Amino acid sequence: MANGCRLIILGPPGAGKGTQARQIALKIGVKHVDCGQVVRGEVTNETEFGRKAKEYMVSGRLVPDELIIGIMHKCLGQEECADGFLLDGFPRTVVQAKALDEFLDGCGVHLDYIICLEITEETAVKRLSSRRYCPKCGRVYNLLTMPPKVPGQCECGGKLEQRPDDMPETILNRMKVYEKETAPLIDFYSDRDGYLEFDGNKPGEEVSDEIVRAIREGGNC
Ligand code: ADP
Ligand code: AMP
Secondary structure: OOOEEEEEOOOOOOOOHHHHHHHHHHHHOOOOEEEEHHHHHHOOOOOOHHHHHHHHHHHOOOOOOHHHHHHHHHHHHHHOOOOEEEEOOOOOOOHHHHHHHHHHHHOOOOEEEEEEOOOOOOHHHHHHHHHEEEOOOEEEEEEEOOOEEEEOOOOOOOOOEOOHHHHHHHHHHHHHHHHHHHHHHHHOOOOOOOOOEOOOOOHHHHHHHHHHHHHHHHHHO
């Protein structure tokens, strides 16, 4: 597990983590690991993890650390992550961040970049209320800012849906959970080599160009 680039992307719900991670992973050639999509897949498939995680997910709370750490270690240990990955939605607590450090240490590698997206709460709430996603491939659209070419349909042919946790009350709860549980990660990571901050309020392409340029110029991988 020694080659490749290992990155995480942080930011509040709606900051554009999934949208950016998809683009950046393609451009720099690493596996995009979307933790929220892993959770949704397990819930849909009604696995043991999915049954335990469902109530947390639909109410906008975080799945308990010990459950999510177990499932993410399994993902990161797979062959497709051996040459690098971009983790989106994990870690989300300091406990998860410490577990990730330990896991990477054990593999003799470390995080090359920590990408942090900043966004105003008003923009985030607006984006999440108009977000649509494809349960088949995980691709994300926005009715206002990034609409699908064919209304209601993903490019893969899947039927677009609104996430149950993108309803107004749940969005506000997720923002509170972010402030309490995940925002402390900024302090945890901000003095590390490879920590980069970006303004996520800008148009998507502008943000991904800035991120990819910073990664290429940074020389960490
Ligand atoms: P996160 O993964 O951080 O929750 P997403 O990537 O799912 O955020 O983006 C949230 C919503 O905002 C989606 O509907 C997406 O299409 C849209 N979006 C993402 N980035 C931008 C942007 N820079 N400008 C406008 N809309 C965006
Ligand atoms: P996301 O798609 O990233 O917005 O995640 C959707 C939901 O999945 C979250 O609101 C949580 O319930 C759960 N989830 C995703 N990632 C994590 C994580 N790292 N820790 C705990 N719960 C998570």
